[in-house]
Amino acid sequence: PLGCPAGTALLPLSLSLCLLLAASFARDAAPESCNCSQPLDFEAFRAAPLAESCCLNFSSSNVSLLDWGALLGVRGLRELDLSRCGIAAIRNAQGVPVTLEVLHLSHNQLESLPGGFLEDAPNLRILYLDWNRLRELPQSFLKASRRLQEVYLGYNALTFLPSSLLQPSLQRLQVSNNSWDCSCALLSALQGRPDLATELTCHTPQRHRGAELLSIPRDELCRSHGLTALFICLPPLLLLATIACCFCKRKRKTNYSFGGRRPPVAAARRRGEGQRAGAPRIPPLRPLRAARCPLREGEEGAAGGGGAAPALPGPSGEQQGPVRGGGDPGGIPGAAP
Ligand SMILES: *[C@@H]1O[C@H](CO)[C@@H](O)[C@H](O)[C@H]1NC(C)=O
Ligand SMILES: *[C@@H]1O[C@H](CO)[C@@H](O)[C@H](O)[C@H]1NC(C)=O
Numbered sequence: 001p002l003g004c005p006a007g008t009a010l011l012p013l014s015l016s017l018c019l020l021l022a023a024s025f026a027r028d029a030a031p032e033s034c035n036c037s038q039p040l041d042f043e044a045f046r047a048a049p050l051a052e053s054c055c056l057n058f059s060s061s062n063v064s065l066l067d068w069g070a071l072l073g074v075r076g077l078r079e080l081d082l083s084r085c086g087i088a089a090i091r092n093a094q095g096v097p098v099t100l101e102v103l104h105l106s107h108n109q110l111e112s113l114p115g116g117f118l119e120d121a122p123n124l125r126i127l128y129l130d131w132n133r134l135r136e137l138p139q140s141f142l143k144a145s146r147r148l149q150e151v152y153l154g155y156n157a158l159t160f161l162p163s164s165l166l167q168p169s170l171q172r173l174q175v176s177n178n179s180w181d182c183s184c185a186l187l188s189a190l191q192g193r194p195d196l197a198t199e200l201t202c203h204t205p206q207r208h209r210g211a212e213l214l215s216i217p218r219d220e221l222c223r224s225h226g227l228t229a230l231f232i233c234l235p236p237l238l239l240l241a242t243i244a245c246c247f248c249k250r251k252r253k254t255n256y257s258f259g260g261r262r263p264p265v266a267a268a269r270r271r272g273e274g275q276r277a278g279a280p281r282i283p284p285l286r287p288l289r290a291a292r293c294p295l296r297e298g299e300e301g302a303a304g305g306g307g308a309a310p311a312l313p314g315p316s317g318e319q320q321g322p323v324r325g326g327g328d329p330g331g332i333p334g335a336a337p
């Protein structure tokens with residue numbers, strides 16, 4: 001009504017002025033019209049879903065099991081407030097309202113998120129997940145959120161951070177008050193964006209508890225990781241070696257009972273004809289025994305260490321045949337005490 005006089009000469013000018021005014025008014029009005037202060041009850045919404053809304057505020061509704069699928073049909077949804085709803089689990093978690101920019105899930109009872117949740121949320125800018133009980137995040141979490149600016153993960157029980165959420169656009173990452181496991185893997189996951197991990201305090205391992213991840217030298221985290229692996233691997237290795245030793249000792253005793261048979265076999269092999277006739281019976285036993293008990297080679301032969309390598313089946317084994325056959329009787333007195 002302000003700029004629309006009925007003057008005929010001014011008509012085209014005033015018309016364009018009107019259009020301009022209307023356009024600028026609409027542009028300013030759009031964000032303001034998204035009034036999110038009115039809380040909605042989630043159950044009431046599920047009974048009568050809205051077809052279009054730029055914001056839904058379910059804050060403080062009673063939702064224990066969130067039916068995420070019920071929200072996917074809302075056109076133009078930019079902001080969704082689901083904080084303080086007592087949410088313990090999310091079902092129908094695939095997909096996201098494509099226009100969604102801000103999601104509030106703070107102050108709930110979430111212990112985990114379903115796989116694929118928010119994996120493909122291209123317009124998400126701000127995500128609040130603080131004050132839950134999250135122990136881990138899905139593998140490809142926020143993988144497609146190229147416009148991500150702020151993620152709040154504080155006051156959870158997280159031990160590890162998937163690198164998929166460390167988008168180049170990310171400016172603020174809240175990670176305080178969690179159960180971070182300061183490992184080489186966590187440090188590596190943050191390698192691209194160490195600036196975001198300034199408040200990441202270690203919970204485990206015990207020797208780093210309370211320390212800032214970034215204050216620990218990389219060498220220490222990654223080397224100690226290798227040492228830990230060694231300490232875990234060492235006992236089974238020792239056990240294996242002991243078992244192998246016992247096995248060899250026992251095998252050695254068994255060998256003596258075969259002692260009488262061996263020279264004829266060796267002789268047959270030397271002739272080259274025994275390979276066809278005698279092969280299925282005794283020859284496979286000889287190379288196997290020789291390979292498993294290199295110690296025996298060292299004990300017997302004066303050659304010592306050199307004898308261990310060529311003890312495998314092959315031409316050298318055939319050459320050693322007669323030598324071993326002759327050495328065996330001499331070996332018995334040495335091994336008996
Ligand atoms: C939003 O709506 C509520 C009630 O519906 C009203 O009291 C409040 O002033 C509105 N806020 C804005 C910014 O328009
Ligand atoms: C939703 O409503 C609550 C309580 O009325 C209010 O504190 C909160 O700021 C609202 N959420 C948004 C995103 O405006």
Ligand SMILES: *[C@@H]1O[C@H](CO)[C@@H](O)[C@H](O)[C@H]1NC(C)=O
Pocket residue numbers: 041060061062
């Ligand atoms: C949620 O439930 C609690 C107790 O069960 C009740 O006090 C509260 O008013 C409920 N809130 C809503 C929004 O229905």
Ligand SMILES: *[C@@H]1O[C@H](CO)[C@@H](O)[C@H](O)[C@H]1NC(C)=O
Pocket residue numbers: 176177201
């Ligand atoms: C959060 O962490 C800080 C520093 O570690 C600690 O002083 C504070 O008590 C923690 N707060 C909660 C609520 O756990």
